[in-house]
Amino acid sequence: MPPVISPDKCLRCGLCADICPLEVFGCRPAKNEMPTVRYPDECWHCNVCALDCPAGAITLRHPISHMILHVDSPFLKNSGQGGPHAAD
Amino acid sequence: MLPIKEILDADVVIAGGGIGGLMAAVAAARAGASTVVLEKAHTKRSGSGAGGNDHFACYIPEVHGDLATAREAILGSLVGGDQDRDVLDASLMRSREVVDMWHSWGINMKPRGDWLFEGHAFPGRPRAFLKYDGSNQKKVLTAQALRAGAVIVNHSPVLELLPVPGGMGGVLALDTSEEKPSFRIVRAKAVILATGNPCRLFVSANTPGLMFNIGVCPACTGESIAQFWRVGGALVGMDRGYRHAGPRYSSRCGKATWLGVYRYPDGSPIGPFTTVPSRETSDITGDIWNSSFSDLMVNGTGPAIMDCGGASEDDLKHMLWAMGCEGLTGFLAQMKQEGVDPGRHGVVFGQYEPHGIRGIEINPETGTNLPGVYAVGDHVGNFRTNIGGAAVFGLISGEQAASYAAGASPCQDVENSPWARERMAYYSTFAGRSSGATWQECNHAIQQILTDFAAPGPHKVRSASLLKSGLKFIGDMRRRVDAELCTPTAHELMRASETLAIMDMGEIMIRCALERKESRGNMQRSDYPFTNPMLNGQFIRIVNGENGPEISWRPIHR
Ligand SMILES: Cc1cc2nc3c(=O)[nH]c(=O)nc-3n(C[C@H](O)[C@H](O)[C@H](O)COP(=O)(O)OP(=O)(O)OC[C@H]3O[C@@H](n4cnc5c(N)ncnc54)[C@H](O)[C@@H]3O)c2cc1C
Ligand code: SF4
Ligand code: SF4
Numbered sequence: 001m002p003p004v005i006s007p008d009k010c011l012r013c014g015l016c017a018d019i020c021p022l023e024v025f026g027c028r029p030a031k032n033e034m035p036t037v038r039y040p041d042e043c044w045h046c047n048v049c050a051l052d053c054p055a056g057a058i059t060l061r062h063p064i065s066h067m068i069l070h071v072d073s074p075f076l077k078n079s080g081q082g083g084p085h086a087a088d
Numbered sequence: 089m090l091p092i093k094e095i096l097d098a099d100v101v102i103a104g105g106g107i108g109g110l111m112a113a114v115a116a117a118r119a120g121a122s123t124v125v126l127e128k129a130h131t132k133r134s135g136s137g138a139g140g141n142d143h144f145a146c147y148i149p150e151v152h153g154d155l156a157t158a159r160e161a162i163l164g165s166l167v168g169g170d171q172d173r174d175v176l177d178a179s180l181m182r183s184r185e186v187v188d189m190w191h192s193w194g195i196n197m198k199p200r201g202d203w204l205f206e207g208h209a210f211p212g213r214p215r216a217f218l219k220y221d222g223s224n225q226k227k228v229l230t231a232q233a234l235r236a237g238a239v240i241v242n243h244s245p246v247l248e249l250l251p252v253p254g255g256m257g258g259v260l261a262l263d264t265s266e267e268k269p270s271f272r273i274v275r276a277k278a279v280i281l282a283t284g285n286p287c288r289l290f291v292s293a294n295t296p297g298l299m300f301n302i303g304v305c306p307a308c309t310g311e312s313i314a315q316f317w318r319v320g321g322a323l324v325g326m327d328r329g330y331r332h333a334g335p336r337y338s339s340r341c342g343k344a345t346w347l348g349v350y351r352y353p354d355g356s357p358i359g360p361f362t363t364v365p366s367r368e369t370s371d372i373t374g375d376i377w378n379s380s381f382s383d384l385m386v387n388g389t390g391p392a393i394m395d396c397g398g399a400s401e402d403d404l405k406h407m408l409w410a411m412g413c414e415g416l417t418g419f420l421a422q423m424k425q426e427g428v429d430p431g432r433h434g435v436v437f438g439q440y441e442p443h444g445i446r447g448i449e450i451n452p453e454t455g456t457n458l459p460g461v462y463a464v465g466d467h468v469g470n471f472r473t474n475i476g477g478a479a480v481f482g483l484i485s486g487e488q489a490a491s492y493a494a495g496a497s498p499c500q501d502v503e504n505s506p507w508a509r510e511r512m513a514y515y516s517t518f519a520g521r522s523s524g525a526t527w528q529e530c531n532h533a534i535q536q537i538l539t540d541f542a543a544p545g546p547h548k549v550r551s552a553s554l555l556k557s558g559l560k561f562i563g564d565m566r567r568r569v570d571a572e573l574c575t576p577t578a579h580e581l582m583r584a585s586e587t588l589a590i591m592d593m594g595e596i597m598i599r600c601a602l603e604r605k606e607s608r609g610n611m612q613r614s615d616y617p618f619t620n621p622m623l624n625g626q627f628i629r630i631v632n633g634e635n636g637p638e639i640s641w642r643p644i645h646r
Contacts, residue, residue, distance in 0.1 A: 023264065042300050060422075073398075073432055074353060
């Protein structure tokens with residue numbers, strides 16, 4: 001479930017559902033209802049719902065399938081500044 | 089038949105409220121035309137510029153001197169040389185005006201105090217990409233369009249163009265503001281197409297099976313290209329397909345903002361252009377040896393690593409700030425969550441699936457072969473400078489469409505035209521079914537076929553045998569889609585319409601690829617393994633004529 005809404009913080013304003021470029025929350029919810037993540041597979045992880053939420057109620061969860069593959073910097077490793085894993 | 093929720097009248101209707109569409113709305117409304125923007129999502133945060141961008145291709149006379157300097161810098165970058173020069177020049181000539189406009193509206197085009205050109209550049213050579221802070225661009229452009237008097241209808245994706253004899257009568261759209269689908273008609277004398285970059289044609293290279301993990305906005309599937317084609321519009325370059333690159337497995341465009349060096353895992357640089365991180369140029373190897381990311385995987389020397397190690401604290405801070413301007417706030421948060429520190433870690437880069445197959449042919453005034461139809465932005469076939477081009481031609485198209493509409497007569501009942509009735513009945517069939525195929529099935533099916541039978545390279549070949557087979561399989565799938573597709577909600581009907589556009593574009597792509605009896609760039613034909621010099625500097629042009637697709641070659645304007 002990519003965007004996670006905190007029910008305690010959510011003001012039920014509907015803004016996130018209105019502005020999501022992928023319409024992940026479906027239609028704007030009825031007044032005083034919290035949006036639901038209707039179409040999680042369609043999330044682009046663009047983060048604009050979290051940016052625009054007036055209550056800071058949304059956090060994005062990035063799926064394991066989308067993990068950022070990374071290694072210790074080859075440059076730093078070669079120059080002996082490679083950090084904890086430099087000797088691997 | 090689904091109900092028509094609303095009929096609106098306008099001089100100019102704009103399909104898509106992205107960068108190009110909103111600039112068109114400002115210009116058309118300022119020129120006195122009644123203007124309606126139909127946007128699939130919400131203009132404040134939609135499209136590939138939703139969260140921001142940070143490089144704006146432009147010509148600033150006091151920086152570049154003559155126009156040729158900026159032009160050559162652009163043609164040598166990722167947007168590439170295959171574009172009509174007269175169209176490119178027309179956009180560059182007014183780019184300064186748009187940069188000043190944006191700055192005066194509150195989009196910071198000088199976030200470092202003065203003109204700063206960075207990225208997509210060769211060391212020591214002129215640069216044409218202005219560094220700016222686009223993080224608020226969609227909100228600012230929306231406010232300007234409204235201030236100019238345009239009407240914006242959000243949650244209303246355009247489904248079809250509605251031509252009338254000798255011109256345009258308007259568009260058919262869907263209303264997705266409610267669960268139940270309904271139609272919206274805008275009767276208009278001129279139409280501006282601005283639905284963005286065609287994507288979702290090929291299986292996601294990063295996460296096969298997860299269709300929305302792609303570099304550009306997945307809601308943009310080039311619907312205008314297909315809609316324009318269906319009513320006789322001319323397309324160019326449709327056999328091409330560009331493969332962007334970026335972080336693996338979290339797909340996101342914006343690679344020129346990374347200031348590091350592309351390296352082999354042993355630390356040696358992949359390309360000859362830079363050996364130390366540089367915020368001025370970034371490593372242009374990623375633009376000009378675009379296939380390197382795949383080549384290294386195929387020859388076993390990979391993976392390719394974007395390595396910012398060795399950059400100064402100040403440069404790293406600058407890069408992270410620029411990523412925020414660029415709309416990469418989600419990616420920044422992800423790096424933090426996953427403990428990725430670009431100062432300490434190299435990030436594996438890979439090539440993404442092809443997107444941005446070329447599209448609508450425009451003239452330097454953004455007009456097309458159909459009177460009353462204008463096109464701007466990423467779905468244009470014979471020109472491309474991304475955000476800068478979309479913005480400038482947005483402005484030009486708005487002016488042109490307004491002036492055309494002033495001399496055209498209104499169409500009273502375009503909703504009753506045979507084409508409008510036929511298409512409304514077609515979409516209503518899917519909405520009326522209670523069970524059947526989902527749009528996802530159909531999208532996966534077309535992606536599989538195109539990836540297997542028609543994908544551009546690297547490390548992929550096309551041939552008459554493969555392409556003709558692909559065409560047959562698309563035909564087979566189309567019959568099943570027509571018979572089985574079922575879209576109970578407005579949201580699903582919207583995604584289905586995108587999928588139908590992808591099917592049309594896939595078919596057009598194959599027809600054009602069959603016409604190219606040679607190998608060129610990433611378009612490799614196993615049955616024609618040579619480059620034919622007679623085809624240098626030529627575009628394939630295709631029109632849906634009365635007797636079916638008409639394909640021809642035409643010179644790229646130099
Ligand atoms: C992360 C990222 C970074 C980038 N960085 C840069 C950069 O620094 N410099 C640069 O030059 N370019 C950059 N780009 C590309 C740039 O964002 C695009 O070139 C630009 O947004 C194109 O403008 P456009 O108007 O053609 O399309 P968009 O801005 O994508 O707008 C298309 C609009 O059409 C809407 N739409 C789609 N289908 C329909 C329909 N059927 N009916 C109605 N509306 C519809 C969409 O919702 C969207 O609002 C970047 C892209 C991404 C994703
Ligand atoms: S924008 Fe924030 S406060 Fe408003 S409905 Fe969404 S989560 Fe709740
Ligand atoms: S991250 Fe973007 S696509 Fe995903 S729900 Fe939020 S606004 Fe929508």
